[in-house]
Amino acid sequence: xxxxxxxxxxxxxxxxxxxxxxxxxxxxxxxxxxxxxxxxxxxxxxxxxxxxxxxxxxxxxxxxxxxxxxxxxxxxxxxxxxxxxxxxxxxxxxxxxxxxxxxxxxxxxxxxxxxxxxxxxxxxxxxxxxxxxxxxxxxxxxxxxxxxxxxxxxxxxxxxxxxxxxxxxxxxxxxxxxxxxxxxxxxxxxxxxxxxxxxxxxxxxxxxxxxxxxxxxxxxxxxxxxxxxxxxxxxxxxxxxxxxxxxxxxxxxxxxxxxxxxxxxxxxxxxxxxxxxxxxxxxxxxxxxxxxxxxxxxxxxxxxxxxxxxxxxxxxxxxxxxxxxxxxxxxxxxxxxxxxxxxxxxxxxxxxxxxxxxxxxxxx
Amino acid sequence: xxxxxxxxxxxxxxxxxxxxxxxxxxxxxxxxxxxxxxxxxxxxxxxxxxxxxxxxxxxxxxxxxxxxxxxxxxxxxxxxxxxxxxxxxxxxxxxxxxxxxxxxxxxxxxxxxxxxxxxxxxxxxxxxxxxxxxxxxxxxxxxxxxxxxxxxxxxxxxxxxxxxxxxxxxxxxxxxxxxxxxxxxxxxxxxxxxxxxxxxxxxxxxxxxxxxxxxxxxxxxxxxxxxxxxxxxxxxxxxxxxxxxxxxxxxxxxxxxxxxxxxxxxxxxxxxxxxxxxxxxxxxxxxxxxxxxxxxxxxxxxxxxxxxxxxxxxxxxxxxxxxxxxxxxxxxxxxxxxxxxxxxxxxxxxxxxxxxxxxxxxxxxxxxxxxxxxxxxxx
Numbered sequence: 001x002x003x004x005x006x007x008x009x010x011x012x013x014x015x016x017x018x019x020x021x022x023x024x025x026x027x028x029x030x031x032x033x034x035x036x037x038x039x040x041x042x043x044x045x046x047x048x049x050x051x052x053x054x055x056x057x058x059x060x061x062x063x064x065x066x067x068x069x070x071x072x073x074x075x076x077x078x079x080x081x082x083x084x085x086x087x088x089x090x091x092x093x094x095x096x097x098x099x100x101x102x103x104x105x106x107x108x109x110x111x112x113x114x115x116x117x118x119x120x121x122x123x124x125x126x127x128x129x130x131x132x133x134x135x136x137x138x139x140x141x142x143x144x145x146x147x148x149x150x151x152x153x154x155x156x157x158x159x160x161x162x163x164x165x166x167x168x169x170x171x172x173x174x175x176x177x178x179x180x181x182x183x184x185x186x187x188x189x190x191x192x193x194x195x196x197x198x199x200x201x202x203x204x205x206x207x208x209x210x211x212x213x214x215x216x217x218x219x220x221x222x223x224x225x226x227x228x229x230x231x232x233x234x235x236x237x238x239x240x241x242x243x244x245x246x247x248x249x250x251x252x253x254x255x256x257x258x259x260x261x262x263x264x265x266x267x268x269x270x271x272x273x274x275x276x277x278x279x280x281x282x283x284x285x286x287x288x289x290x291x292x293x294x295x296x297x298x299x300x301x302x303x304x305x306x307x308x309x310x311x312x313x314x315x316x317x318x319x320x321x322x323x324x325x326x327x328x329x330x331x332x333x334x335x336x337x338x339x340x341x342x343x344x345x346x347x348x349x350x351x352x353x354x355x356x357x358x359x360x361x362x363x364x
Numbered sequence: 365x366x367x368x369x370x371x372x373x374x375x376x377x378x379x380x381x382x383x384x385x386x387x388x389x390x391x392x393x394x395x396x397x398x399x400x401x402x403x404x405x406x407x408x409x410x411x412x413x414x415x416x417x418x419x420x421x422x423x424x425x426x427x428x429x430x431x432x433x434x435x436x437x438x439x440x441x442x443x444x445x446x447x448x449x450x451x452x453x454x455x456x457x458x459x460x461x462x463x464x465x466x467x468x469x470x471x472x473x474x475x476x477x478x479x480x481x482x483x484x485x486x487x488x489x490x491x492x493x494x495x496x497x498x499x500x501x502x503x504x505x506x507x508x509x510x511x512x513x514x515x516x517x518x519x520x521x522x523x524x525x526x527x528x529x530x531x532x533x534x535x536x537x538x539x540x541x542x543x544x545x546x547x548x549x550x551x552x553x554x555x556x557x558x559x560x561x562x563x564x565x566x567x568x569x570x571x572x573x574x575x576x577x578x579x580x581x582x583x584x585x586x587x588x589x590x591x592x593x594x595x596x597x598x599x600x601x602x603x604x605x606x607x608x609x610x611x612x613x614x615x616x617x618x619x620x621x622x623x624x625x626x627x628x629x630x631x632x633x634x635x636x637x638x639x640x641x642x643x644x645x646x647x648x649x650x651x652x653x654x655x656x657x658x659x660x661x662x663x664x665x666x667x668x669x670x671x672x673x674x675x676x677x678x679x680x681x682x683x684x685x686x687x688x689x690x691x692x693x694x695x696x697x698x699x700x701x702x703x704x705x706x707x708x709x710x711x712x713x714x715x716x717x718x719x720x721x722x723x724x725x726x727x728x729x730x731x732x733x734x735x736x737x738x739x740x741x742x743x
Contacts, residue, residue, distance in 0.1 A: 028468075032475040080455055131675040138722035139731065141402070141455050142614060145607055146715040146722075153712035161706070248671065290459055327474045327481065332467030336460045344446035344457030 003354040010302070014295050014342055016349050018309075021337035028333060034324055042323055043316025053315060055185050055201020060285075061311030062203070062268040065210040067289025068307050069217050070261035072298035076221055077254035078234040083129060083144025084262040085286030086151030087122040091263025093155060094121030095270045096163065096277035099176040110180040114271050115209070115264055122263020123256040125151060130255030134248040140255070148286075159279055173277040182206060182272045204272035210307075213261060214300040220257070221300075230254050262286060284332075291335050294342040310335070367511055371518040373635050379523065379593060380638075381631025382530045383408065383585040387609035388616070388623045389530075389537050390581035396541065396618060397574030398554035398734040399447055402458035403439065404582055405606025406465030411436040411586025413469040416483040416597035417476060419490040425591050428490065432590070433583030439465065440579030448571045451738035462606075470599050481599035483590075492592035495528070497521035524592035526584060533581070537620040550574055554732035557739040567739045585609075611718035618732065630714045637710045644702035647694035651687040658683035 004012075026036035047053040067084045074081035081087075094117030104110035129143035159171040168174075182204040189197035221227040232240040233250040241247060269281045288310055295309070296302025317331035341349060387404045394401040411432035419428030439461050446457035470481040477483055496502075500521035501509045509517065541547035549570055553560045557567045589605070590597045612630055616622035636643070661680030665673045694701050 028471065032471065082455070082459065128675065128679075131671065132719070132723050135672065136723045138719070138724070141400075142610065143719055143722055145402070146611065146719050149604060149607065149715045150712050150719075153708035153715075157706050157708045252671070287459070287463070290456070294456070325475070327471055329467045329470035329474075329481070332463050333471060334467075336463030336467055339456060339463065340442070340446070340460035344452035344454075344460055345450055347450040347452060 004350075004357045008353065008357060009350075010297055010299075012353060013346065013349055014297065014302070014306075016353070017341035017346070018295070018338065020341050020349070021334055024337055025330065025334045028330070029326060032326065034326055039320055039324065039326060042319055043312070046319030046322075047312050047315045051189075051197045052199050052201045053319075055198035055203040056318070057308070057311040057315040058185070058203040058207050059201065059268065059273065059311075060314040061307045062207045062210045062272075063265050063285040064288055064292045064307035064310045065214060065304060066261050066265035066268070067285050068292030068296060068303040069213055069289075069300060070258045070265075071289040071293035072296065072300070072303055073217060073221070073230070073261065074254055074258040075293055075298045076227075076234045077230045077250055078237070079130075079133070079251065079254060079258075080141050081126065081144055081255060081258045081262075082141055082290065083126060083147045083151075083259075083286070084265075084289045085282050085284065086144070086148035087125045087259040087262035088265045088282045088286050089151040089155045090121040090125040091118035092266035092270045092277050092281055093158060094118045094263060095266045096173050096176075099180045099271055100163075100173060103177070104179050107180055107182055111182060111205070111209070111267065111271070114180070114267050118263040118266050119260035120263075122259040122261070124259070126255045126259020126262070127252065130252050130259075133255075134251040140251075156279065159277065163277065171279050172274075175276045176271065180271060181275055182267075184272070202273040204268065206268040206272045209264070209267065211304075213264070214304050217261070218300040226253065262289070288335060291339045291342075295338055368507060368514055368518070371514055373632070373639055375519050375522075376635040376638065377628060377632040378519070378527060379631075380634040381627040382527045383589050383593065383605055384609045384612055384630055385530045385624060385627040386526075386533065386581050386585035386588065387606055388612045388627050389533050389620065390578040390585065391610055391613045392537065392541075392616075392618055392620060392623060393550070393574045393581070394578035395613065395735055396554045396732055397550050397571050398557060398732055398737065398739070399443070399571055399575055399578075400454040400458065400736040401443065401575075401578060402455060402607075402610060403443055403461030403465075404578075404609050405602050405604065406458075406462035407436040407439045407579060407582035408586040408589065408606050409462075409469055409600070409602040410439055410465040411583040412590035412601055413465075413473060413483070413586075413597045415583075415587035416486060416590035417473065419486055419591055420477075420484050420596065423487070423489050425486075425490055425492055428591055429584070429587045432587035433580050436583030436586060437576065437579040440575050440582070444572050444575040447738060448568055448575070451740065454736050454738075466600065469597070473597065473599075483597040486591060486595040490591065491595055492524035492526055492588070494522045494524055524588070526588040526592050529584065530588070531624075534620050534624045541620065546573075551732075554734055557734055558742075561739070561741060567741075571739075582606075608714050611714050614718055614731075615714075615721050617721075617730070633710055633713050637707060641707070643705045643710070645705055646700055647690055647697075647703050648700065650703060650705075651690040654683045654687035654690070658687065 029036045029039050047057050067088065070084050071081055095114045098113045098117035099110060102113060104113065125147060129140050129147055132138040132143050133140040156171070159173065163173045164171060165174040185198035185201060185203045221231065229240070229245045229250055232243065232245055233247060237247055265285060266281070270277050274281060292303055292306040292310055295306035313331050313334060317328050320326045320330065321328040387408055391401055391404050414435035415428040415432030418431035419425050443457050443461055446452040447454040473481050473483060497520060500517040501513055506514055506517055541551060549560060549565055553567055553570045560570065561567050589601060594601070608630055612623060612626035615626040658680040661676050665676045690703070694703060
C-alpha cells in the first residue's frame with residue numbers, strides 16, 4: 001500500500017533531506033566562524049549571476065549527469081555500481097586513444113568517435129564485475145571498488161609510460177590535435193553574436209550530449225522491453241526469473257550501459273576541457289554520481305536537477321574557497337550528508353512524512 | 365639481497381600491515397554480525413585526524429588514542445543507526461561515512477590549525493615510541509650482530525605498542541568469536557538473525573555491539589597511522605587502506621588467523637613497493653607467465669557458455685597479446701634482458717588478488733549469509 005502520494009515521495013523526501021543537509025552544513029559554517037547567509041550569497045553570486053559562473057556550473061553538471069545516470073541505470077536493476085570512478089578513468093583512456101591516434105577531420109566526427117571509445121572502455125570495465133556478479137556470485141559492490149583502484153593503476157601505468165610524450169615530465173598524454181577540440185560555450189556564444197559570454201569557462205558541447213543521454217536513458221528504462229526487464233529484475237529477481245527474464249543477461253546489460261555512461265563523462269573533462277588525458281581528471285565525479293542518483297530518485301529528470309544542484313555546489317564551493325576560509329572540502333561534507341539522508345537514513349525522513357499523510361488521510 | 369635487507373623489508377611489512385590488520389578485524393566483527401561496512405576507510409581517517417589533533421594540543425598520545433576511538437565510535441553510531449535501527453542500505457551508509465570523514469577532517473583541521481588540512485607534527489610524548497624489547501641491539505650495531513640477534517632486534521623488537529596490540533587482537537578475536545557465547549551469537553546473527561531472535565536474544569543489541577567493537581578497532585587503526593606510523597595527520601592519509609583492509613577480509617574469508625596472513629601479505633606488497641623502486645625480471649619469465657595465464661583461461665572456458673568464452677577468453681587474449689608485445693619489444697635485446705615490473709603492478713596486486721578470490725577461481729569466498737540485510741522482526 002502506498003501511504004504517501006507519489007508527488008510527496010518524489011519531491012518532498014529529497015527536498016526535506018536536502019534541507020536537513022543544508023541546515024547541518026550551515027551549522028558547520030557557523031562553527032568555523034563564517035556566516036552561512038554570506039556564504040550562500042557568495043555562492044549564488046559566483047555561480048548564477050555571472051555567465052562564466054554558469055559555464056563552470058554546467059561543466060560540472062555535465063559530469064554529474066553522466067555519472068548520476070550511470071548509477072541510476074544500475075539502481076533500476078538493484079545493482080550498486082560504485083565503480084563509476086574507475087569506469088570514467090577507463091573511459092578517459094578510450095577518449096585519449098581515439099583522439100590521439102585517429103586523424104579526425106572535424107570535431108563533430110571526433111565526438112562520435114570519442115563517445116564510442118569512452119563507452120566501450122567504460123563498458124568493458126563495468127562488464128568484468130558484472131560478469132563476476134552474474135556468473136560467479138561475487139558481490140558487485142566489492143568488485144567495483146577493487147576495479148576503481150585497478151583502473152587508477154592502469155591509468156597511471158599508461159600516463160607515466162606508453163602515452164607520455166618523450167621529454168615531458170608530467171604524467172599526461174600529448175595534447176589532442178586541434179581538430180578534435182570541442183567548441184566551448186564561449187565559442188558558441190560568440191558564433192551567435194554574444195561576445196564576452198561564458199568567458200574562459202570550460203562548459204562545452206558535451207553538455208548537450210549529456211541531455212541527450214538523459215532522454216535516451218528515460219526512453220530505455222520506461223519505453224523499451226529491455227527497460228521493463230531491467231526494472232522487473234530490480235523489483236524482484238525471483239519474480240523476474242519466473243517471468244522468463246534471465247538475470248545474467250540483465251546484470252550484464254544494465255552494468256554495461258552503466259559503465260558506458262560513466263565512461264562518457266570523460267568526453268567532457270578530457271576532450272572538452274583539458275584537451276589531453278591527465279591523472280585524477282575524474283575528481284571524484286564517479287562517487288558524486290551516487291549522491292546525484294539517490295537525490296534524483298534514479299529518474300533522468302531528477303538526475304538532471306540533482307546534477308545541476310551539485311554543479312552549483314561545486315562551482316559555489318570553489319568561490320567559497322577563493323574568498324573565505326571555508327575549504328572546498330565543505331562540498332564533500334554536503335555530499336556526504338545528502339547521501340546519508342536521501343540514502344541510508346531515508347526512513348528517518350520518510351517515516352514521519354508517512355505518518356503525517358496517514359493521519360491526514362484518516363481525517364479526510 | 366642479504367639477510368638484513370630481508371629482515372628490514374619484513375619489519376616494514378609488519379608496521380604497514382598493522383593498520384590493515386586492525387581495520388580488517390574491525391570489519392570482521394561487523395560483517396560476521398551481518399553489517400557490511402565499507403566505511404572502515406572513513407572511520408580510520410576520522411580517528412587519525414582526531415587522535416593527531418588531540419595529541420598535538422594536549423601532548424598526550426593516550427588522550428589522542430581515546431579521542432581517535434571516540435571519533436570512530438561516533439561514525440559507527442551513525443552507521444548503526446542507519447543500518448540497524450532505520451534499516452537503511454548499509455553500503456550507502458558506508459559510502460556516506462567515507463565522504464563525511466574525508467570532508468570533515470579537512471574542514472575542521474583547516475579551521476583548527478590552519479595548515480592546509482594537516483595537524484602540526486607530533487613531538488615525543490605525542491607519539492607512540494618504538495618499544496625496545498630486552499636484549500635487543502640498537503640499530504647502529506645491528507649489522508655486526510648474529511643472524512638470530514638480527515632477527516630478534518629488527519623484526520620482533522622496536523615496534524610501537526599498538527603493533528603488539530594488533531597482533532594480540534588476532535588470538536583474542538579468534539577466542540571471542542569461536543570460544544565464547546557472545547562470539548557464537550555474533551556469528552549466528554550474521555548467518556540467521558531470525559534464529560537468534562527466536563532464541564530470545566536481541567538481534568539489535570548484538571549487532572550494535574559488533575558495530576561498536578568495529579568502531580573501537582578502527583579507532584586504534586587510525587590512531588596508529590597518525591601517532592605511530594607517521595607523526596601527525598595529513599589530508600586523506602588513509603589512502604585507501606580501509607578498502608585494502610576490506611579486501612584482506614574477503615581474502616581471509618572472514619576468519620581471524622587468515623586475516624593476519626592476508627594483512628601481512630598486503631603489508632609486504634606495500635613494503636616491497638616502498639623499498640624497491642625497480643623490480644627486474646627477465647623478459648622471457650614475464651611473457652611466459654602471462655602466456656601461461658592466458659592459455660589457462662582459454663583451456664578453462666573451452667566447454668563453457670558463450671558469455672564465459674567472451675569475457676574470460678577476451679581476458680586470456682588480452683594477456684596473450686601483452687605477452688607477445690613484451691616478447692617482440694625485447695627480441696632485439698635478447699629474451700634474457702631484464703625488464704622492469706611497473707610499480708603500479710605491485711600496488712594493484714592486493715585488489716587483483718581480491719577479485720580473483722571473490723571470483724572463486726582460487727577458493728571461493730562466501731560472505732556471512734545475512735550480511736547487508738537489515739533484520740525486520742516478525743510482528
